[in-house]
Amino acid sequence: MTSNKKNNIVGNSWLVPFVESFIRTLSHLSVYHIIVKWKRKNGKWPDDELIRFAFVETYVISYPTILFLLFLLSNCYCLSYLLYMAAGIAIYRLFDLLHGHFSILIFEMQRKRKDENGHYILVRHSVRWFLLLLINLIDITLCFSVVYLTFGFLFTPEISSRIDALYQVFGTFTTIAGSVSSPMGIYGKLLVIFHLIYLIIMFVIVLPIIISTIRGKEVTTEVFGTEAGQDKRYDKKS
Numbered sequence: 444m445t446s447n448k449k450n451n452i453v454g455n456s457w458l459v460p461f462v463e464s465f466i467r468t469l470s471h472l473s474v475y476h477i478i479v480k481w482k483r484k485n486g487k488w489p490d491d492e493l494i495r496f497a498f499v500e501t502y503v504i505s506y507p508t509i510l511f512l513l514f515l516l517s518n519c520y521c522l523s524y525l526l527y528m529a530a531g532i533a534i535y536r537l538f539d540l541l542h543g544h545f546s547i548l549i550f551e552m553q554r555k556r557k558d559e560n561g562h563y564i565l566v567r568h569s570v571r572w573f574l575l576l577l578i579n580l581i582d583i584t585l586c587f588s589v590v591y592l593t594f595g596f597l598f599t600p601e602i603s604s605r606i607d608a609l610y611q612v613f614g615t616f617t618t619i620a621g622s623v624s625s626p627m628g629i630y631g632k633l634l635v636i637f638h639l640i641y642l643i644i645m646f647v648i649v650l651p652i653i654i655s656t657i658r659g660k661e662v663t664t665e666v667f668g669t670e671a672g673q674d675k676r677y678d679k680k681s
Contacts, residue, residue, distance in 0.1 A: 466549060469542050475502055496571075503575055506536050507582045514589055514605060530593040533586035537641065540579055544648045576649065583645070587612045587638055597631035598624035616642060 470476045513529035516522050588608045595602030602608050602624050614623055615638050626632040 462549060466542065466546050470546070473539055473542065475499075475539075475543075478502075500571075500575070503578055503582075506532070507578060507585050510536070510582070510585045510589060514585065514592075518605065526589070526593055529589045533589040536582060537586050540583065541641070541645065541648075544579075544645065544652075548648050548651060572652075576653075583642075584609070584612055587615075590634070594631075594634060595624075597627055597634060599627045600624055612638075615639065 510529055510533060513525045513532070517524075517526035517529060588605070588611075591598075591602050591611045592605060592608035595608065598611075600623075602611055607623060610623055615635055626635050
């Protein structure tokens with residue numbers, strides 16, 4: 444039995460199909476996929492790739508923008524309820540980011556692209572992907588800052604300011620947060636554990652994509668001169 448046949452047997456076992464099915468099921472809970480599905484169903488999804496790229500970029504940027512505004516406005520006593528709204532959005536966004544990057548990794552790895560240097564993962568545009576990744580990192584930082592501020596009563600001394608919440612995010616990652624606020628009770632400890640596990644998982648997911656992007660593999664889509672909906676893709680070295 445050849446190695447390719449062995450890989451197919453492994454890929455067709457219960458684990459990989461289960462993970463793929465689970466990811467596809469979670470997609471139905473994603474705001475992005477709900478919007479895209481609705482637009483396609485109503486024939487409003489644009490054929491122009493540039494418009495679709497602009498929609499994705501606007502969607503990615505909108506989350507940190509909204510969170511930042513709610514984060515600041517909730518400082519006013521009369522608008523303190525906005526912090527709880529921001530916390531709900533932040534928790535959803537954390538799982539949305541995890542699902543999005545995990546989907547890219549799983550489904551791209553299934554394509555088994557390979558060249559003389561080994562396996563690689565394609566990205567649409569390397570510079571654009573790095574910029575979106577940077578925005579995602581800012582997004583994750585804001586999300587956890589909102590969460591720490593919302594549940595600041597689980598720490599001692601209590602996290603009551605936005606600067607303390609932001610410092611707690613960086614402090615937890617660099618293991619110096621104990622000098623500011625320490626988790627009090629089981630729920631505070633679970634929150635810190637979740638934060639660290641989340642960062643580790645994101646690092647493991649994003650690292651293979653970063654390595655492939657540094658190698659210079661990207662996919663370029665030629666839209667002009669083709670019929671609507673028909674893309675001519677080719678691999679190239681950056």
